[in-house]
Structures are given as C-alpha cells and as structure tokens.
Amino acid sequence: MSKKITIEPVTRVEGHGKVTIHMDHQGNIQQTRLHIVEFRGFERFVQGRPYWEAPVLVQRLCGICPVSHHLAAAKALDVIVGAGTGEGLTPTGEKMRRLMHYGQFFQSHALHFFHLSAPDFLFGFDGDPAIRNIIGIALTKPELAVQGVMMRKFGQEIIRATAGKKIHGTGAIPGGINKNLSIEERDEFLKGADPLNADKMVSWAQDALEFFKHYYHANKEMVDGFAHFPSNHLSLVRKDGAMDLYHGVLRAVDTNGNKILNDIDYQEYTNYIEEEVRSWSYMKFPYLKEFGKDNGWYRVGPLARLNTVDFIPTPLAQMEFEKYKALTHGKPNNFCLHTHYARLIETLHAAEMIRELLNDPDLLGNDLVTKGTKQKEGVGLIEAPRGTLFHHYRINDNDQIEMANLIVSTTHNNEPMNRSVNFVAKSVMTGKEVITEGMMNSVEVAIRAYDPCLSCATHALGKMPLEVSLYDSNNNLIDRKRS
Numbered sequence: 001m002s003k004k005i006t007i008e009p010v011t012r013v014e015g016h017g018k019v020t021i022h023m024d025h026q027g028n029i030q031q032t033r034l035h036i037v038e039f040r041g042f043e044r045f046v047q048g049r050p051y052w053e054a055p056v057l058v059q060r061l062c063g064i065c066p067v068s069h070h071l072a073a074a075k076a077l078d079v080i081v082g083a084g085t086g087e088g089l090t091p092t093g094e095k096m097r098r099l100m101h102y103g104q105f106f107q108s109h110a111l112h113f114f115h116l117s118a119p120d121f122l123f124g125f126d127g128d129p130a131i132r133n134i135i136g137i138a139l140t141k142p143e144l145a146v147q148g149v150m151m152r153k154f155g156q157e158i159i160r161a162t163a164g165k166k167i168h169g170t171g172a173i174p175g176g177i178n179k180n181l182s183i184e185e186r187d188e189f190l191k192g193a194d195p196l197n198a199d200k201m202v203s204w205a206q207d208a209l210e211f212f213k214h215y216y217h218a219n220k221e222m223v224d225g226f227a228h229f230p231s232n233h234l235s236l237v238r239k240d241g242a243m244d245l246y247h248g249v250l251r252a253v254d255t256n257g258n259k260i261l262n263d264i265d266y267q268e269y270t271n272y273i274e275e276e277v278r279s280w281s282y283m284k285f286p287y288l289k290e291f292g293k294d295n296g297w298y299r300v301g302p303l304a305r306l307n308t309v310d311f312i313p314t315p316l317a318q319m320e321f322e323k324y325k326a327l328t329h330g331k332p333n334n335f336c337l338h339t340h341y342a343r344l345i346e347t348l349h350a351a352e353m354i355r356e357l358l359n360d361p362d363l364l365g366n367d368l369v370t371k372g373t374k375q376k377e378g379v380g381l382i383e384a385p386r387g388t389l390f391h392h393y394r395i396n397d398n399d400q401i402e403m404a405n406l407i408v409s410t411t412h413n414n415e416p417m418n419r420s421v422n423f424v425a426k427s428v429m430t431g432k433e434v435i436t437e438g439m440m441n442s443v444e445v446a447i448r449a450y451d452p453c454l455s456c457a458t459h460a461l462g463k464m465p466l467e468v469s470l471y472d473s474n475n476n477l478i479d480r481k482r483s
Contacts, residue, residue, distance in 0.1 A: 003027075005429070007440050019421055019443055027431040032422040034414075034447065043404045051077055051395045052174055058391070058406070059168050064111070065453055066168050067104035067159055068384035068409075071097055071246075072391040075380030077174035080395060082372025085267065086247030092365035093176035098246050099357045100162035100171060101382070105245060105350040106201070107155025108385040109343050112451045113208060114148025117340055120445050121215050126438025144211070147204050150195050151347075157196070158354060161185045176369035183364065190358050198355035202316070205348040209320060212344050226427075227336035227420040227446045230255035232288070232298035233307040234412065236383050237263065241310030243349065245383040251308045252288060252298055257332050261288065266381040269390060275407065283414050286407055297415035300387025301450060302342035307332040314356070317349035336420050339449045346385075384409045386451050410452040420446035 008018035022031040046057055055073040059066030074097070079085055089097070115134045122141065123132045131139070138145040156166040161181060163169025171177055194200050216223050234252040238244035250269065252261035261272060276285040276293055287296035298304070306325075312318045324341060327333065333342075357363065380391040387409030394403040410417075424446045428439045 021425050029426045032425045034418050046401050046404050072380040072382045072389045074172035076378040076391045076393050079378025081174045083175040083370050090367045091362040095362050096177045102350045102353045103155045103158025107152045109347040110151035125442045175371045181363040202351040205351040209344040223337045227423045233304035234298045235305040235308045242313045243309040267379045285414050299416045300412040303339040306342045314352035320345045336449050413450045
C-alpha cells in the first residue's frame with residue numbers, strides 16, 4: 001500500500017510551508033516536495049505607488065528581514081534618481097547604510113543559529129521536541145541562550161540607530177540616508193558596558209564559531225553525510241573578489257569552482273537569469289539561462305558566498321575562512337550542514353565590520369543625499385542574510401511604479417531546498433514501516449540549514465489559477481482542473 005507523509009507546518013523557519021513525501025508499497029521514496037502555501041503579492045501591491053515609497057512599503061514583506069528589502073529597494077531607486085549603483089552615494093550615506101546592513105546580518109544570523117538551529121545540535125535531531133527549542137537551551141545552557149539574545153539585541157540596536165526603528169525603519173531614501181550617527185550613539189556601541197559593545201560582540205561571534213567547530217569535529221561523519229549534492233553557487237562579490245555583502249558584481253561558480261557567471265553588472269541580470277513557475281508552489285524556481293532549467297539552478301546564502309568569494313576583508317573572519325576552505329581543499333563546499341559553519345564565519349565578519357565602521361568619522365557627516373539625472377528603471381542587489389536579493393523597478397512619467405520584480409533569497413534556494421528534502425527523506429525513511437518524529441525533524445533540519453524566509457519568497461508571476469487535483473486510493477491522478 002502506498003503512503004503519503006505530510007510535515008505541516010515546517011517548524012523553526014520564518015513563514016508557512018509543508019513537505020509531502022510519497023512512498024510506494026515497498027517503502028521507497030517516489031516523490032518529495034517542499035510546498036510554500038502562503039502568498040505575498042507585493043510585486044502587484046506596489047504598482048501605482050510613488051517610487052519613493054518603495055523602500056518603506058516592501059519591508060512589510062517580513063518582520064525578520066525588513067532591512068534587506070529596505071536597502072535593496074533603496075539601491076534600485078538610487079539608479080532611478082541618478083545616484084549610481086552603490087558607489088555614487090556620499091561617504092556618510094553609503095557607510096550608514098553599510099552599518100545598518102551589517103547590523104541586520106549580525107542579528108539575523110544570531111537569531112537563526114541560537115534560536116532555530118542550535119537546539120538540533122544540542123539535543124539531537126531525534127531529541128525530545130518538548131526541549132528541542134530555545135526554551136530547552138535556556139534551561140540547559142543558559143549562558144548560550146543569553147549570548148544569543150544579547151547578540152541579537154546589539155544588532156537590532158545598530159538597526160535602530162541607523163534606520164530609526166528596529167523593525168520597518170525609514171533610514172534609507174533614494175540617493176542616500178536621512179540621518180547620520182551621533183557621537184553619543186557611536187560611543188555607546190564602541191565603549192558601552194559589557195556585553196553591549198563591539199569588542200564583546202566580536203568575542204562572542206568567535207565563541208559561537210568555536211561551538212559549531214567543536215560539534216562538527218565530534219560529528220564529522222554525520223555532518224558531511226547529511227544532504228550533500230553538487231550544485232552551482234551564486235552571490236555578489238567585490239570587484240577584486242572579496243566578500244562584500246552590500247555591493248559588487250554578480251558571480252556564479254559550478255560545483256568544481258569554475259566561473260560560469262563572470263562578475264557581471266547586476267543591472268543586466270535579466271540577460272542571465274530566468275524564473276520558472278510550478279503548479280504546486282507559490283515560490284518560483286530561478287536558473288541561469290545559459291544552462292537551462294535542469295542544470296542552471298544554483299544555491300545562494302552563506303554556503304554559496306564562501307564558495308564564490310576569493311577572500312574575506314576582515315582579519316579574524318579571513319583566518320576562519322582559510323580553515324574552512326581547507327576542509328574541501330579549496331574546492332566549493334556542497335555539504336548542506338556546513339551552511340551553519342559558513343553562517344558563523346559571516347557573523348564574525350559582520351561583527352568586525354560593525355566595529356570598523358563605528359570607528360569611521362564619515363558616519364558623523366552631514367552630507368547625506370546625492371542625485372543626478374533621473375532614469376526610468378533600476379535594479380538593486382544586496383546580499384541578504386539568506387542570500388542574494390534582487391529588487392527591480394520601472395516607473396512611469398508620473399513617478400509611479402509600473403513594474404516591480406523581486407527575486408528573494410529563499411526563492412533562489414527553492415530547487416536546492418527541494419533536493420535537500422529528497423536526499424534526507426530517502427536517507428532516513430526508505431524501507432521504514434514506522435515514520436518517527438525524529439525522521440521528520442531530520443527533513444526539517446535540511447530546510448532550516450537554508451534559513452528560509454517563506455513569507456518573503458512567495459510571489460505570483462502572471463495569473464494565479466485555482467487548481468483542483470483528484471486522486472484515487474492508490475494515489476493515482478484521476479482528474480485535474482484549472483480555473
């Protein structure tokens with residue numbers, strides 16, 4: 001008798017999704033799918049609005065990554081107001097945005113690791129779900145829980161100081177920023193009482209990295225054997241190949257490290273990237289046009305970024321990057337759970353960048369905005385914590401948005417997440433007569449490694465038809481109708 005397993009909802013992720021797993025009568029996995037079952041229509045909602053509203057409007061996509069949408073939209077509008085593509089802002093404007101962005105990275109990565117992923121490492125994938133959560137960490141490892149909470153708080157305070165609010169701020173505007181950093185704010189971040197100061201955050205980021213490295217070396221066989229498969233990888237890089245989470249050129253490498261998208265201007269992304277729609281998910285499936293749907297899909301996010309960049313331009317993170325790259329002898333890393341390792345290296349990099357920026361006197365400047373010759377269209381790209389984020393807008397003669405296209409980090413990872421689900425389901429469920437909670441959580445662990453934000457990633461391309469499928473008792477399709 002065939003069997004259908006449904007994991008709903010997928011837990012400890014942002015947004016709503018479910019997994020369906022179809023098994024034949026012999027217990028072999030026939031099909032697995034990650035379904036995104038919620039819908040966000042922001043590509044339609046913003047049409048007709050004045051373009052300068054976009055950086056505030058689009059961050060309502062999500063309460064977890066509003067800063068990323070805020071800055072990506074602002075960067076697209078920089079092009080429209082003639083301020084360039086990331087390098088044309090005033091020094092104060094650009095560095096205030098960068099500080100905001102690294103604050104977002106720091107708090108988001110801390111939230112993911114300590115609150116969403118660490119319970120699996122501390123209590124085991126098949127641990128008691130009653131304690132396999134942040135409350136369980138607080139009860140058994142209170143120092144670790146406090147560290148995670150305070151790291152996130154520090155990042156949120158950086159966002160408040162640069163964006164005006166911790167969530168849904170207004171700091172970035174087309175062509176620049178609407179406030180600088182006061183001396184009092186700067187000194188509080190640099191010299192504030194422990195633990196809320198930049199030096200402590202760097203130290204704690206190192207501690208978190210050591211925690212995962214210890215776990216990895218104690219469980220190397222399991223970590224390396226969990227959801228590994230070859231893929232392409234895509235991210236922004238600085239023009240000299242360095243990690244730059246705010247601005248750069250677009251690079252993709254294949255599973256052997258060969259460049260397959262060679263540092264292109266992201267204003268031309270439509271020449272290189274296509275999106276596919278599938279009937280069973282509100283999330284699209286992007287791929288590189290040159291390689292087609294079957295071979296052109298790719299990963300984004302921490303794992304991808306450490307596979308595409310040549311080096312990290314902060315000393316402590318660079319030392320960790322060199323150790324990390326040595327694990328795969330300099331080749332791209334395709335181990336799903338190594339995403340957590342990469343994420344914590346980025347957390348350390350963000351802490352170093354925050355400290356460096358806080359010591360830059362440009363943050364105190366008063367020259368905040370620049371403009372030039374207005375354009376009708378602009379693309380903004382940024383590395384969000386979860387991966388590369390595209391915002392693309394076109395305006396009409398009345399300064400209203402007439403076209404918006406968003407390709408969100410989690411959307412890029414749609415295909416690799418589905419492949420990870422399939423890999424783990426086959427590994428832990430094949431031939432099993434009883435499916436345990438631990439097996440199902442292992443599938444969720446694969447999804448959580450990508451830190452998906454499902455709310456951000458659900459957009460419509462064209463019409464949204466209603467589809468009804470009718471199956472018999474053996475799960476054979478009898479009929480399907482689309483409105």
